[in-house]
Amino acid sequence: MNDRGEVLFTNIGGSRIIISDGITQNTVATSSDPAFAIFRNGGINDLGHAVFIAVRDDGITGVFVYDGNTITEIVNEISDARFSTILNRVEINNNEEIIFLARSGTGVEGVYFWGGGEIETIVDTTGAFVQIALGFDAFNDYGEVAYFARTVDGERLIVADDGATQIIIRDGEYIKGPPGGINNDGFVVFREEKRGQDGTIRVKVISSTGTKLSLLSQHLTFFTPQNNASPQAQNEFIIPNAGPLNNVGEMLSLGSIRTGEPIDPAAVFIVSGVSKLQLVVTEGDTIDGRELINLVRSFGYINDSGQIAFHARFDDGFFRIYRADP
Numbered sequence: 001m002n003d004r005g006e007v008l009f010t011n012i013g014g015s016r017i018i019i020s021d022g023i024t025q026n027t028v029a030t031s032s033d034p035a036f037a038i039f040r041n042g043g044i045n046d047l048g049h050a051v052f053i054a055v056r057d058d059g060i061t062g063v064f065v066y067d068g069n070t071i072t073e074i075v076n077e078i079s080d081a082r083f084s085t086i087l088n089r090v091e092i093n094n095n096e097e098i099i100f101l102a103r104s105g106t107g108v109e110g111v112y113f114w115g116g117g118e119i120e121t122i123v124d125t126t127g128a129f130v131q132i133a134l135g136f137d138a139f140n141d142y143g144e145v146a147y148f149a150r151t152v153d154g155e156r157l158i159v160a161d162d163g164a165t166q167i168i169i170r171d172g173e174y175i176k177g178p179p180g181g182i183n184n185d186g187f188v189v190f191r192e193e194k195r196g197q198d199g200t201i202r203v204k205v206i207s208s209t210g211t212k213l214s215l216l217s218q219h220l221t222f223f224t225p226q227n228n229a230s231p232q233a234q235n236e237f238i239i240p241n242a243g244p245l246n247n248v249g250e251m252l253s254l255g256s257i258r259t260g261e262p263i264d265p266a267a268v269f270i271v272s273g274v275s276k277l278q279l280v281v282t283e284g285d286t287i288d289g290r291e292l293i294n295l296v297r298s299f300g301y302i303n304d305s306g307q308i309a310f311h312a313r314f315d316d317g318f319f320r321i322y323r324a325d326p
Contacts, residue, residue, distance in 0.1 A: 001044070001301035001309045001323070008044040008052070009321055017042060017052050022323050028066050029054070035071075043091045051092040053100075061086045063100050063114075074098065074114050082110065082121070091139040099139045101132075111147060111160075122160050123147060135190075136244040136300070137181030146182035157190055166210075180242030180251065189245045243271075244302050252302035254295065254310075257282060266295040268310050268324075270302065280308060280324050287322065290314040
């Protein structure tokens with residue numbers, strides 16, 4: 001989702017890729033177009049320009065850019081020996097620069113950059129790294145990329161900037177999983193787990209210079225009077241991973257609420273500082289007369305206006321994407 005509140009998504013089945021602001025829908029491309037068979041992941045910048053992954057009619061997967069009028073292919077699985085498989089991860093920033101994940105025929109995986117010319121390798125598994133992963137928003141407007149890497153002797157959280165890399169946290173400091181994202185101030189959000197000690201799990205935000213700021217802990221008690229008759233009722237917030245981070249210091253969290261029931265309902269929160277959480281929606285809520293049954297944890301966005309987008313299944317069996325405005 002961009003700062004204009006526009007969301008890029010594919011329909012179920014991947015036969016269309018769409019941009020919507022909640023009022024109007026712009027179909028960027030469909031599988032009825034002779035060029036395309038199916039659409040996958042994508043991203044959108046604040047100009048309304050998009051990048052997406054699609055399988056062409058000839059079965060070859062490529063990365064495509066949409067500038068508001070035309071669609072251009074920038075790379076495909078036969079155009080470069082590094083890219084025998086385009087993986088399901090791509091982003092575009094406000095400078096029209098793109099990153100994507102790909103795998104070679106020999107199994108080398110990498111993060112690659114396109115800025116209008118030749119495609120550059122940011123990082124791959126030909127050296128010390130045996131695994132690389134990206135979070136929700138891994139790419140900012142200054143070309144910095146935050147990624148998780150595993151070596152044979154531990155894990156790293158790294159920021160790459162114009163060919164230079166900086167390790168900002170190592171496995172010894174209990175990093176757990178890929179970063180949630182990096183914003184334009186160079187802050188990176190990630191999950192920290194104190195394994196083998198007190199069991200505390202924290203989500204932290206740190207700058208790419210290494211200055212640390214604790215954002216919130218896993219077992220955080222907070223009030224949810226909108227969901228409880230008594231304003232004194234308390235629930236416990238459980239966070240599984242770091243989420244997207246915007247440029248004003250707010251993080252979107254796709255977690256759950258510990259209620260004492262057999263299954264804890266999933267929930268969407270905005271986290272804006274230590275112990276500052278805003279509950280946006282939870283499973284069991286009613287929206288437009290329909291009960292929300294399941295939140296899709298792999299989909300969630302927050303922009304600089306505090307608008308969030310989430311994906312959920314409702315009691316009528318349909319999946320829907322909603323945008324919540326502050």
